[in-house]
Amino acid sequence: MKLEAARERAAQLREELNMHSYRYYVLNSPIISDGEFDALMDELRALETEYPELKQPDSPTQRIGSTPSDGFEKVEHPAPILSLDKATQEGEIFAWHTRIAKLLPENTSPLSYVVEPKFDGLTVVLHYTDGLFTLGATRGNGQIGEKITNNLRTINTLPLRIPTTPNGPQPPGNLVIRGEVLILLQDFEKLNEKLAESGNAIFANPRNAAAGSLRQLDPQITAGRPLYLYAYSIVTTDGEVPTTQWETLEYLKALGFVIAEDVCRKFDTLEEVARYCVAMNEKRNQLPYEADGLVIKINDLAIQETLGAIGGRPRGAVAYKFPPQEATTTLLDVEYSVGRTGTITPTALLEPVAIAGVTVSRASLHNFDFIEERDIRIGDRVVVHRAGDVIPYIVGPIIDARAGAEQPISPPEVCPSCGEALVHPEGEVAYTCVNTTCPAQRVQKLIYFTHVLDIEGLGERTAEQLVERGLVTAPSDLYTLDREKLLELEGFANKKADNLLEAIATAKKQPFASVLAALGIRGIGLTVAKLLAQHFNSLDALATASEESLAGVEGIGPITAQNIKAWFSRKHNQEMVEKLRAAGLNLATGETGTPESADQPLAGLTFVITGTLSQPRDTIKTWIESLGGKITGSVSKKTSYLIAGEDPGGNKYTKAQQLGIPIIDEAALKTLGE
Numbered sequence: 267m268k269l270e271a272a273r274e275r276a277a278q279l280r281e282e283l284n285m286h287s288y289r290y291y292v293l294n295s296p297i298i299s300d301g302e303f304d305a306l307m308d309e310l311r312a313l314e315t316e317y318p319e320l321k322q323p324d325s326p327t328q329r330i331g332s333t334p335s336d337g338f339e340k341v342e343h344p345a346p347i348l349s350l351d352k353a354t355q356e357g358e359i360f361a362w363h364t365r366i367a368k369l370l371p372e373n374t375s376p377l378s379y380v381v382e383p384k385f386d387g388l389t390v391v392l393h394y395t396d397g398l399f400t401l402g403a404t405r406g407n408g409q410i411g412e413k414i415t416n417n418l419r420t421i422n423t424l425p426l427r428i429p430t431t432p433n434g435p436q437p438p439g440n441l442v443i444r445g446e447v448l449i450l451l452q453d454f455e456k457l458n459e460k461l462a463e464s465g466n467a468i469f470a471n472p473r474n475a476a477a478g479s480l481r482q483l484d485p486q487i488t489a490g491r492p493l494y495l496y497a498y499s500i501v502t503t504d505g506e507v508p509t510t511q512w513e514t515l516e517y518l519k520a521l522g523f524v525i526a527e528d529v530c531r532k533f534d535t536l537e538e539v540a541r542y543c544v545a546m547n548e549k550r551n552q553l554p555y556e557a558d559g560l561v562i563k564i565n566d567l568a569i570q571e572t573l574g575a576i577g578g579r580p581r582g583a584v585a586y587k588f589p590p591q592e593a594t595t596t597l598l599d600v601e602y603s604v605g606r607t608g609t610i611t612p613t614a615l616l617e618p619v620a621i622a623g624v625t626v627s628r629a630s631l632h633n634f635d636f637i638e639e640r641d642i643r644i645g646d647r648v649v650v651h652r653a654g655d656v657i658p659y660i661v662g663p664i665i666d667a668r669a670g671a672e673q674p675i676s677p678p679e680v681c682p683s684c685g686e687a688l689v690h691p692e693g694e695v696a697y698t699c700v701n702t703t704c705p706a707q708r709v710q711k712l713i714y715f716t717h718v719l720d721i722e723g724l725g726e727r728t729a730e731q732l733v734e735r736g737l738v739t740a741p742s743d744l745y746t747l748d749r750e751k752l753l754e755l756e757g758f759a760n761k762k763a764d765n766l767l768e769a770i771a772t773a774k775k776q777p778f779a780s781v782l783a784a785l786g787i788r789g790i791g792l793t794v795a796k797l798l799a800q801h802f803n804s805l806d807a808l809a810t811a812s813e814e815s816l817a818g819v820e821g822i823g824p825i826t827a828q829n830i831k832a833w834f835s836r837k838h839n840q841e842m843v844e845k846l847r848a849a850g851l852n853l854a855t856g857e858t859g860t861p862e863s864a865d866q867p868l869a870g871l872t873f874v875i876t877g878t879l880s881q882p883r884d885t886i887k888t889w890i891e892s893l894g895g896k897i898t899g900s901v902s903k904k905t906s907y908l909i910a911g912e913d914p915g916g917n918k919y920t921k922a923q924q925l926g927i928p929i930i931d932e933a934a935l936k937t938l939g940e
């Protein structure tokens with residue numbers, strides 16, 4: 267392609283990709299598939315490689331910053347980035363209001379208020395010039411921050427260019443906005459799991475994780491971290507500014523930023539504000555991020571302006587802080603558990619304590635580095651923190667409360683499950699059991715396998731029993747289970763056994779990428795498995811791929827490549843693969859047996875049978891199931907077809923008629939199955 271044509275195409279691709287990533291990350295409503303998105307991205311990357319002069323700062327290829335960060339130069343903010351006064355109790359909200367009401371002119375019209383979450387993340391200041399994201403900085407001391415533009419560029423919810431959609435509003439020439447960067451709770455848990463699995467230190471909480479990720483000198487590392495941006499105010503602009511905070515939020519949203527829509531509210535009375543604050547405190551654990559309170563803002567921005575600031579805190583807003591989700595209690599003991607890859611995790615056993623209405627008696631101690639760093643001892647009074655549904659964690663000991671009898675904690679030398687000596691490689695945080703027959707690892711591998719493949723009905727206790735009784739050593743042994751074996755287990759009766767067997771059988775329909783992820787190879791979660799599946803198409807191709815070709819796949823590092831090679835070289839893993847193959851799981855992408863494939867024409871369809879058919883019902887049932895369909899006993903909205911034989915029973919027939927469900931005969935069923 268000639269340079270001019272390439273330039274034009276690159277511009278078009280940038281615009282399209284930015285629009286699609288806005289739809290995907292901000293609106294959660296993509297209109298193209300991941301594959302199509304990747305293809306556009308590949309095309310742009312290829313053009314930019316051929317003509318490096320086409321690289322633009324708003325190019326989506328730059329989200330994965332390739333150039334090192336600017337070593338954190340200092341930048342002066344265009345206006346002071348103020349912090350807020352606090353109200354810790356409902357009463358203090360009214361006290362704040364009384365203070366400011368005195369300062370307002372007599373003829374001020376009735377006030378309205380906007381309430382927003384007070385995100386517990388990192389404040390950032392983002393500059394846009396003619397719609398292009400040109401500079402981003404930390405808050406720093408409020409006057410001067412650090413330039414972290416390249417790191418911020420890696421955040422998918424940060425628009426690189428405004429407008430983000432073809433009909434979005436045109437931005438002003440200069441626009442500086444303020445927002446908060448954080449890590450969503452669910453992503454935080456996943457990030458820590460990933461870090462722990464690769465033997466790295468994990469983060470104590472989402473805020474630390476966000477801070478540590480944002481201030482990385484290498485944007486590549488930042489790019490691998492699930493940072494998220496919420497926008498909430500305009501710092502300066504030369505364009506027309508909204509006159510209220512509520513309109514500001516709407517405007518930021520229209521520009522393509524994420525705002526905390528589910529939580530933000532506008533009220534006309536302070537009583538309603540206070541009621542909302544109290545109600546939100548009850549619901550704080552349902553939020554997808556950590557918020558340490560709510561921010562109450564006078565809606566009218568001119569009034570905020572008139573009120574001015576005192577001691578670097580604006581009078582026109584106040585932070586209502588939720589009561590702390592922390593409590594102190596005594597650390598009674600430490601329990602060690604073995605993960606599926608053999609990593610030993612310490613858990614604190616606590617004297618039960620109530621935190622925000624929930625009794626907590628166990629908390630994460632992260633890892634042994636953390637214990638040593640904080641000098642946590644058994645018998646210590648410790649601070650425990652709880653956020654969302656994330657498992658509570660120990661913040662640290664209260665050194666002043668020590669009586670002298672506290673016992674230091676040292677890592678165990680042998681595996682608590684199998685008694686083998688643990689290994690602790692130089693430079694790694696993890697203590698690991700490398701015994702391949704360790705029962706605890708078997709249990710955890712089995713549980714992991716069932717989670718990834720959506721096999722319901724196999725909890726921890728069942729997994730333990732299956733392993734203890736020798737019924738399962740590797741997850742593939744699930745396919746040797748039958749009703750009789752399951753009935754041996756505690757708590758199993760016919761129905762429960764049948765349900766579990768059905769769930770195990772249904773997993774055969776899971777796509778190759780899920781099966782690959784379920785194998786539990788270090789570093790291969792579902793995302794990486796999808797990449798590998800796309801690239802290698804089959805487990806056999808993956809198993810025989812060289813380390814170089816594995817590491818050549820974008821998104822796969824040399825360590826994961828090594829892990830893959832090592833995994834396939836072990837005999838017991840090869841045996842497991844063969845058992846899974848024999849059981850009929852999908853070990854390749856494409857036509858061979860995925861739900862939509864040619865030999866599963868009834869996949870996704872649910873049938874109900876009524877009346878007498880030409881063959882026994884069981885035979886028909888097996889035939890339908892072999893083609894991917896499902897049979898249920900009664901007609902509901904979810905039924906795809908009612909198969910009516912001779913003398914159809916009244917009930918099912920009438921119900922299907924009422925619900926408008928197609929009623930077919932045996933011949934029509936056969937046609938469907940062809």
Ligand code: IVH
Pocket residue numbers: 348349350351382383384385386389446498499561580583585
């Ligand atoms: S508004 C003049 N809104 O909490 C406006 N701040 O002490 C002042 N924060 O670090 C800030 N969420 O950056 C505002 N929805 C929100 C916020 C928020 C978190 C941060 C703020 C500052 C601290 C306040």
